[in-house]
Amino acid sequence: MRVATWNVNSLNARMPRFVAWLKEVQPDVVCIQETKMKQEVFPHLELEMLGYESVHFGQGQWNGVAIISRVGLKDSVIGIENKGPEFEEARAITAECNGVGIASVYVPNGRSLDSDHYRYKLGWLGSLKDHLERLYKPTDKVIIAGDFNIAPGDIDVWSPQAFIGSTHVSEAERQALQELLDWGLVDSLRHFYDQDGIFTWWDHRGGAFHKRQGMRIDYLLVSKPIESCLDWVLVDRNARKGEKPSDHAPVVIEISI
DNA sequence: ATGGTAGAGGATCTA
Numbered sequence: 001m002r003v004a005t006w007n008v009n010s011l012n013a014r015m016p017r018f019v020a021w022l023k024e025v026q027p028d029v030v031c032i033q034e035t036k037m038k039q040e041v042f043p044h045l046e047l048e049m050l051g052y053e054s055v056h057f058g059q060g061q062w063n064g065v066a067i068i069s070r071v072g073l074k075d076s077v078i079g080i081e082n083k084g085p086e087f088e089e090a091r092a093i094t095a096e097c098n099g100v101g102i103a104s105v106y107v108p109n110g111r112s113l114d115s116d117h118y119r120y121k122l123g124w125l126g127s128l129k130d131h132l133e134r135l136y137k138p139t140d141k142v143i144i145a146g147d148f149n150i151a152p153g154d155i156d157v158w159s160p161q162a163f164i165g166s167t168h169v170s171e172a173e174r175q176a177l178q179e180l181l182d183w184g185l186v187d188s189l190r191h192f193y194d195q196d197g198i199f200t201w202w203d204h205r206g207g208a209f210h211k212r213q214g215m216r217i218d219y220l221l222v223s224k225p226i227e228s229c230l231d232w233v234l235v236d237r238n239a240r241k242g243e244k245p246s247d248h249a250p251v252v253i254e255i256s257i
Numbered sequence: 258a259t260g261g262t263a264g265a266g267g268a269t270c271t272a
Binding site: 009012013034036060061062111149203204206207244246247 | 260261262263264265266270271272
């Protein structure tokens with residue numbers, strides 16, 4: 001089973017590349033972030049013609065998360081706050097695919113350490129943990145995938161000095177991520193690789209990609225039953241090249257179940 | 258100190 005996560009930065013703008021990428025990479029499940037789409041315009045039919053069922057939680061202009069699957073998709077849950085989708089930002093959706101609990105998450109950016117958006121980010125991560133605890137046990141097959149907007153360690157940014165005092169690397173954010181991991185999840189990329197310089201996001205500005213100035217903020221967190229059957233993981237840097245790329249590259253895992 | 262780019266939506270806001 002091949003599972004991917006990709007912040008597409010507008011599914012409308014990315015659809016030609018997204019479809020080509022699906023055909024080339026042949027993922028069974030994809031967690032999508034930043035669809036920037038209203039519910040009623042999500043391309044369910046076009047994806048169905050490619051063999052994928054889909055669920056989407058979108059609000060238009062900003063945010064928007066989806067899960068698409070060609071190995072079954074059921075029991076989807078919209079959002080994390082249990083107060084109705086119209087009362088929260090479109091940042092999380094979960095479903096069961098082929099016996100695996102799948103979550104597609106788009107963690108708030110936070111903007112700056114002194115911002116209300118930063119406090120919202122920390123609170124949102126707490127709500128996500130509560131939500132996962134309600135849905136799953138650590139002994140279940142679970143994959144939490146998405147754009148976490150947190151670089152887990154200094155080896156996950158191109159220059160730790162350049163990020164001093166910024167969001168994405170602060171102690172409180174990393175602690176919130178750690179609490180998620182402590183529940184019973186493993187960062188699938190770090191299961192295989194321990195070196196620095198592996199990134200999933202590069203600013204569109206200033207040729208950051210070509211200068212290798214990126215951060216690793218997109219990942220698939222997996223429970224122990226998934227970790228034990230991981231075959232490989234990769235960051236698909238090719239998807240960040242060429243015409244009209246997203247600023248994020250997809251991350252893909254293969255598991256033997 | 259600021260700008261650089263991309264996307265949505267039609268002026269700025271978000272990242």
